[in-house]
Structure formats: structure tokens, C-alpha cells
Amino acid sequence: MSTTHAPPGRAAAVAPALLVGAILLLALNLRGPIVAVSAVTEQVRADLGVDAATVGLLTSLPVLCFGLATPLASVWLDRLGLGRGVLVALAVLAAGVLLRSAGGFGVALAGTLLIGAAVTVGNVAVPVIVGRDLPERAGPVLGMYTAALNVGSMITLSATVPLAGATDWRLALAAWSGFVLVTGVVWWWATRTLPGTARTDGTHGPSPAGTWWRRPVTWGLTIAFAGQAFSYYGVTAWLPTLLADRLGMTAVAAGAGASVFQIAAIGGALGVPLLLRWCRTEWVPVAVVAAAWTPLPLGLLLAPEWWAVWCVLSGAAQGGGLTVIFTLVVRRARDLTENRRMSALVQGGGYAVASAGPFVLGAAYGATGGWTAPLLVVLGAIGVLLVAGVAAAWGARDLRGGQRGAVRRPGPGNPG
Incomplete structure (x- = not known):
């Protein structure tokens, strides 16, 4: 039958x-x-x-x-x-x-x-x-998700x-x-x-409503994401203008050049999950992402003629930054309710700060008449990503032996 x-x-x-x-x-x-x-x-x-x-x-x-x-x-x-x-x-x-x-x-x-x-x-x-x-599959799926955003x-x-x-x-x-x-x-x-x-x-889940937002990791990831998103939206808004001013590119060429920064994000989004898998501690991928972000502001200040190299390196970093922070949210949340609440706070706070990025960089450019001040602002935001992100990820257990704070499914042996 x-x-x-x-x-x-x-x-x-x-x-x-x-x-x-x-x-x-x-x-x-x-x-x-x-x-x-x-x-x-x-x-x-x-x-x-x-x-x-x-x-x-x-x-x-x-x-x-x-x-x-x-x-x-x-x-x-x-x-x-x-x-x-x-x-x-x-x-x-x-x-x-x-x-x-x-x-x-x-x-x-x-x-x-x-x-x-x-x-x-x-x-x-x-x-x-x-x-x-x-x-x-959290790391690889979030990496593909970040890459798909750019695609x-x-x-x-x-x-x-x-x-x-x-x-x-x-x-x-x-x-x-x-x-x-x-x-x-x-x-x-x-x-x-x-x-x-x-x-x-x-x-819904068992997380007490008054405890999740008191966790240092929640605020560390929120501040780190604010630095990441502020840098991304500020650079995205002004990079074509900067390339035209500093290198004499036409508007069309500057727009095409700026697209390198976006395309490279796919490599970072897909590569960071591998880095998370290979590294024994979570703060190392955060530090690598922040370090790879720095060539864009520093390189455009010191050697702007190598702009394509700086855009590739930092473009990969901005794609990887989104992936590593979202992965840490998933890993550190203690249950589904906390996952949702942490995700909301991290993104809400980060994007609220990010919405000011284009304005702040534009104001710095208008006040100084040059690109040194705006690029130093971006460098400062990357520093925020580094310090807050490493602090949030510090002290994790051996990732190859298990994920600390991974979301738990309800079940007979795990009611939460």
C-alpha cells in the first residue's frame, strides 16, 4: 500500500x-x-x-x-x-x-x-x-545572506x-x-x-525581559555594528565624489570605481564564515575585519593612486563585518526570544547611528574643504568597531568544541 x-x-x-x-x-x-x-x-x-x-x-x-x-x-x-x-x-x-x-x-x-x-x-x-x-549552518547562511544583499x-x-x-x-x-x-x-x-x-x-521564549538588555555583549555588538554601519553608509555616499576630487575621474568612472567597494563585499561575506570556523576564539575574526577596513581611509589619505586595492580590501571587510556581527548575535543569544530582541537592538541602534554617516562626512568635508577630516572620521568609526567588537567577543570558548550562547531549541532536555 x-x-x-x-x-x-x-x-x-x-x-x-x-x-x-x-x-x-x-x-x-x-x-x-x-x-x-x-x-x-x-x-x-x-x-x-x-x-x-x-x-x-x-x-x-x-x-x-x-x-x-x-x-x-x-x-x-x-x-x-x-x-x-x-x-x-x-x-x-x-x-x-x-x-x-x-x-x-x-x-x-x-x-x-x-x-x-x-x-x-x-x-x-x-x-x-x-x-x-x-x-x-548559521555562519555560512549569514555569509550568503550578506553576499545576496550586495548582489x-x-x-x-x-x-x-x-x-x-x-x-x-x-x-x-x-x-x-x-x-x-x-x-x-x-x-x-x-x-x-x-x-x-x-x-x-x-x-516567545523564557528569557527574562529585564536581563537580556543588561548583558555587556548586547551593547558591545550594538556599538560595534554602529561603527560598521556608519562607516559603510558614509563611504558609500561619498566615495564617488572623493575619487573624482582626488584622482580627477569623470563622474561615470568614479561611479564605476566606487562599485568595486560594493562588489568586493561578496568575498568578505563568504570568507568570514570560514574564518569563524578556523579560529578558536571569536574576537580574532572581529579584529581581522576591523584591520581590513582600515586600508580605505588610510590608503586614500596616503596613497590615493592605489584606490582600487584599498576598495577591494575594505569592501571585503564591510561585507565580512555584517556577517561576523550577525553571527555573534545568533551564537550569543540564549534562546529565540533573546535572539529576536538582541537582533532588534543591535540593528536598531546601529542603523540609527548609520543614518547620520553621510551627513557627518559631508559636514566634515564642507567645513574643511578637503577629504582628510572625513577619512579620519571613518577611521575613528572603524576603531569603534574594533574595540567594541573585540570586547563583545572576548573570552569565548573554543569554537571547534562548541558555540557559547548558541540559540537553544525547546525540547525534553532543554525546555528553554
Whole structure:
């Protein structure tokens, strides 16, 4: 007598692979819709009748949302569960992408806020989902996730310009809502079929509400991520201008040169999990990432003609920095509830600080008329990443013998 059910072993093997695929598709949507505007800034500015600084809100506001909306995103996921919470957020993201192209600047701003809020939910959810459903693969999966964030940005930037040329900027930006909907279908299928999803979808756990935020590791990782994110968004905003000023590049060449910094992040995102696996203590990968970040500000100060080398090294570091911090959150959280809360605080605090990065570097440039002060500011932020990150990771157990603070699953021998 036959049965239509797959063997238990096969179901367990297929569902994690499907979930990883859904996470990577989700990552492609967590930066692409935001950076797409930068590819058609001039068309948007001319059509909406606003200046360059005003249209810049369409790319800077989502980063501010990452910081301010993170507590609400954590509550949202607590109420709806991880699978349903992200699925609804993808629907909101698609609506925001469409709304942004539907009217004047006020409507575009409203759509942008929806995009920022929806992406914030995805930002918070991914480390929690990885810690819950893929704990033994946390490093590699978070590395692939970080790489997919950068790939999504590159795909969107490269495809939006020809789409706008064939149609207009509104249709070019709105077209990305279709990819969001495809991701939503895959996400629904992955979370629906994952073994144990219905039983463990809630993120409630036994962590006392008054203890998780008192842990030094929580604040150390928050401060470290603030240094990482501040450096990344500040450099991303001003690197093309810096290359044009210091090296006499054309705007097109400077933009292409700055893309090296973004592309190199893929190597760092995929390489850091290997480093985490090889090193016996967690602070070493943090120190390596911070050290690899320093060539960009120092190199552009002392030997700007080698800019491509500095962009490759520090680009890999910025991709690796995101991966190592998210991995430490997963490893140090004592249960699923603490994972969600730590992820929310680390990202909320870090992104709130990061939203000031472009402004602070621009103010330093305007006040001094040169790039020495802005680059020293970046170097200082990298120092914050180094000190806070190493302090948070200090004293870990031998990683090859077990992970300290790894997220624990409920079970007969582990009720928490």
C-alpha cells in the first residue's frame, strides 16, 4: 500500500535547502528597491521638480527607518510569527514600491516609508530565523545572506537604467514589485513546508525581559555594528565624489570605481564564515575585519593612486563585518526570544547611528574643504568597531568544541 508522504529524512533534507533559497531571495529584495532610486536620480528630480538634496531622502529615509522602526518590527514578528510576519512585510514592500512611482513627491515619500518599514522587518527576522531553523549552518547562511544583499543592489542598479531608458523611471522602479511578489510566493512555500514551522513559528521564549538588555555583549555588538554601519553608509555616499576630487575621474568612472567597494563585499561575506570556523576564539575574526577596513581611509589619505586595492580590501571587510556581527548575535543569544530582541537592538541602534554617516562626512568635508577630516572620521568609526567588537567577543570558548550562547531549541532536555 503506497503513501503520498515523503520519508521523514527526505523532508528534513529538502526543507532547509528551500528555506535557504527563500532567505537568499529575500535578501535580494532588502536593498535593491532602496538603491534603485540612485540609478535614476536625475530623472526623478526633474520629473518631481525637487532639488538633489530633497530627492536624496528617497534613499536616506529607509536607513533611518532601519533604526527607528526596528523595535516595532520586533513586536510585529512577536505577534505574527516569523513566517507570517515576513510574508506580510513583503506585501507591504511591493505596495511601497508601486506607491513610490504613482504620484508626486509626497506620494513617493509615503511609498519610501513603507519600503523602509517592510525592509526593517526582514532585517530583524533573518538572523532569528537562521538561529532557530539553521543553527548549525548559521555562519555560512549569514555569509550568503550578506553576499545576496550586495548582489541585489548590483542587479537592481545595473537593470534599472536600461529599464528607464526603454520606458521611464516610474515603470523602471515599479517593475521591481514583481520580483518582490515572486519572493513572497517562495517564502510562503518555504515556511509552510519547513518541518516544525507551525510548532516553533512563535518567537516567545523564557528569557527574562529585564536581563537580556543588561548583558555587556548586547551593547558591545550594538556599538560595534554602529561603527560598521556608519562607516559603510558614509563611504558609500561619498566615495564617488572623493575619487573624482582626488584622482580627477569623470563622474561615470568614479561611479564605476566606487562599485568595486560594493562588489568586493561578496568575498568578505563568504570568507568570514570560514574564518569563524578556523579560529578558536571569536574576537580574532572581529579584529581581522576591523584591520581590513582600515586600508580605505588610510590608503586614500596616503596613497590615493592605489584606490582600487584599498576598495577591494575594505569592501571585503564591510561585507565580512555584517556577517561576523550577525553571527555573534545568533551564537550569543540564549534562546529565540533573546535572539529576536538582541537582533532588534543591535540593528536598531546601529542603523540609527548609520543614518547620520553621510551627513557627518559631508559636514566634515564642507567645513574643511578637503577629504582628510572625513577619512579620519571613518577611521575613528572603524576603531569603534574594533574595540567594541573585540570586547563583545572576548573570552569565548573554543569554537571547534562548541558555540557559547548558541540559540537553544525547546525540547525534553532543554525546555528553554
